[in-house]
Amino acid sequence: MSEQVAPERAIIGQPPALWRGRPVWAEIHLDQLSENVRLLADRVHPARLMAVVKANAYGHGAAPVAQAALEAGASYLGVVCVDEGVQLRAAGIEAPIVVLGYTPVEQAEAVIENRLTPVVNSRQFALALSALASQFGVRCPVHVKVDTGMARFGCSPAEAVDLAEWLRELPSIDVEGICTHFASADEEDKAFTQAQYERFLATTERLPWIPIRHAGATAVALDLPEMVLDMVRVGLGLYGYAPGETAPPVPIRPALALRSRIARIHTLEPGETVSYGRTWRAERRTRVGLVMIGYGDGLPRLLSNRGEVLIRGRRASIIGRVCMDMTMVDLTDIPEAQLEDEVTIIGAQGAERIGAQDLAVLCGTISYEILTGISARVPRLYLRGGRVVHAESLVATATTSYAGSSAAVPSTDPSPPR
Numbered sequence: 001m002s003e004q005v006a007p008e009r010a011i012i013g014q015p016p017a018l019w020r021g022r023p024v025w026a027e028i029h030l031d032q033l034s035e036n037v038r039l040l041a042d043r044v045h046p047a048r049l050m051a052v053v054k055a056n057a058y059g060h061g062a063a064p065v066a067q068a069a070l071e072a073g074a075s076y077l078g079v080v081c082v083d084e085g086v087q088l089r090a091a092g093i094e095a096p097i098v099v100l101g102y103t104p105v106e107q108a109e110a111v112i113e114n115r116l117t118p119v120v121n122s123r124q125f126a127l128a129l130s131a132l133a134s135q136f137g138v139r140c141p142v143h144v145k146v147d148t149g150m151a152r153f154g155c156s157p158a159e160a161v162d163l164a165e166w167l168r169e170l171p172s173i174d175v176e177g178i179c180t181h182f183a184s185a186d187e188e189d190k191a192f193t194q195a196q197y198e199r200f201l202a203t204t205e206r207l208p209w210i211p212i213r214h215a216g217a218t219a220v221a222l223d224l225p226e227m228v229l230d231m232v233r234v235g236l237g238l239y240g241y242a243p244g245e246t247a248p249p250v251p252i253r254p255a256l257a258l259r260s261r262i263a264r265i266h267t268l269e270p271g272e273t274v275s276y277g278r279t280w281r282a283e284r285r286t287r288v289g290l291v292m293i294g295y296g297d298g299l300p301r302l303l304s305n306r307g308e309v310l311i312r313g314r315r316a317s318i319i320g321r322v323c324m325d326m327t328m329v330d331l332t333d334i335p336e337a338q339l340e341d342e343v344t345i346i347g348a349q350g351a352e353r354i355g356a357q358d359l360a361v362l363c364g365t366i367s368y369e370i371l372t373g374i375s376a377r378v379p380r381l382y383l384r385g386g387r388v389v390h391a392e393s394l395v396a397t398a399t400t401s402y403a404g405s406s407a408a409v410p411s412t413d414p415s416p417p418r
């Protein structure tokens with residue numbers, strides 16, 4: 001059903017030792033991510049693009065993604081909590097960072113110290129920000145959030161007008177933005193979104209002095225260009241997926257692949273069972289492959305006896321229950337499969353592709369949850385031009401330049417250019 005395709009680029013050369021030891025890794029193809037950002041920035045232009053990098057950039061790694069997105073045309077970053085903003089500042093990122101979620105008053109100091117832009121929803125929080133900003137001799141930009149029908153975060157339209165006018169008078173506070181969030185912009189029926197949009201516009205018309213109005217996320221960037229206003233907060237689209245069921249109108253493509261290797265191959269006789277609970281029983285002589293990835297890495301346990309992986313460019317079924325750290329697959333119909341063969345859980349191999357969206361459908365969830373579920377234990381490799389330029393694991397971070405290095409041995413099987 002999904003038209004979305006996964007990265008086709010292969011890694012060129014030898015992987016750095018940093019991650020060679022762990023047979024599970026996520027590849028983040030920064031060229032594809034940059035391409036997605038450019039496509040989306042062009043689509044919403046002249047509105048600004050806020051790159052939403054919350055939840056570790058949807059599993060892709062917050063700082064490297066933020067850096068790449070800013071270079072490719074995003075001008076703002078969006079996170080949900082103060083810690084996520086602090087993490088980006090610690091990585092040396094200077095762009096404006098809007099904290100889209102609720103920030104408790106105890107974190108006002110961290111907001112000021114890290115030059116974050118919070119959404120303000122209480123006067124007590126605003127007073128704390130104002131006092132601290134004055135004390136440090138800085139100004140604190142803030143945004144006001146209007147709840148127009150999502151019934152989540154924000155204040156009512158009437159409260160938002162009062163709050164914004166009150167904030168305007170506070171020392172050292174600049175009301176830079178006003179925003180809302182749509183509940184069903186990715187659905188075919190846009191009537192509720194239209195009603196929310198009109199409610200929002202009616203509010204902003206009473207506050208014409210606020211410079212940045214923003215309402216939409218990826219669904220608006222893709223489907224509702226008339227609602228982009230002054231800025232769009234794009235998350236999922238950066239990573240190459242579209243929310244909802246419709247194919248994206250611009251050729252964004254997934255930037256992440258999740259891979260592992262075969263760690264053991266053994267044969268079961270008919271009647272023998274696999275994994276916890278013995279939920280899979282061999283009906284024929286079965287060649288079983290052990291893959292060192294499990295739900296502790298973010299491979300959903302709901303894929304037990306349902307999911308597939310790619311090996312040697314072909315589909316292999318997951319058999320038995322997915323364990324925390326390991327998963328078994330049926331290799332009987334892939335006799336050429338060998339120990340150490342690469343296993344693609346998300347991504348492309350040969351002509352076959354599995355997207356996060358495909359896993360999500362099997363699990364009754366959305367691609368967002370699959371991507372954000374890729375755990376901290378999975379090393380992240382960042383690629384440019386097919387080469388690993390940066391890697392992060394639980395134990396180390398390394399930035400590698402392969403330029404001119406003998407390690408950059410071209411793959412014997414280079415992927416075709418897109």
Ligand SMILES: *Cc1c(COP(=O)(O)O)cnc(C)c1O
Pocket residue numbers: 052054100181216217218219233234235236237243
């Ligand atoms: C997560 C989030 C977004 C991004 O949504 P996508 O559908 O991933 O583009 C935008 N705005 C807010 C307030 C969010 O929490």
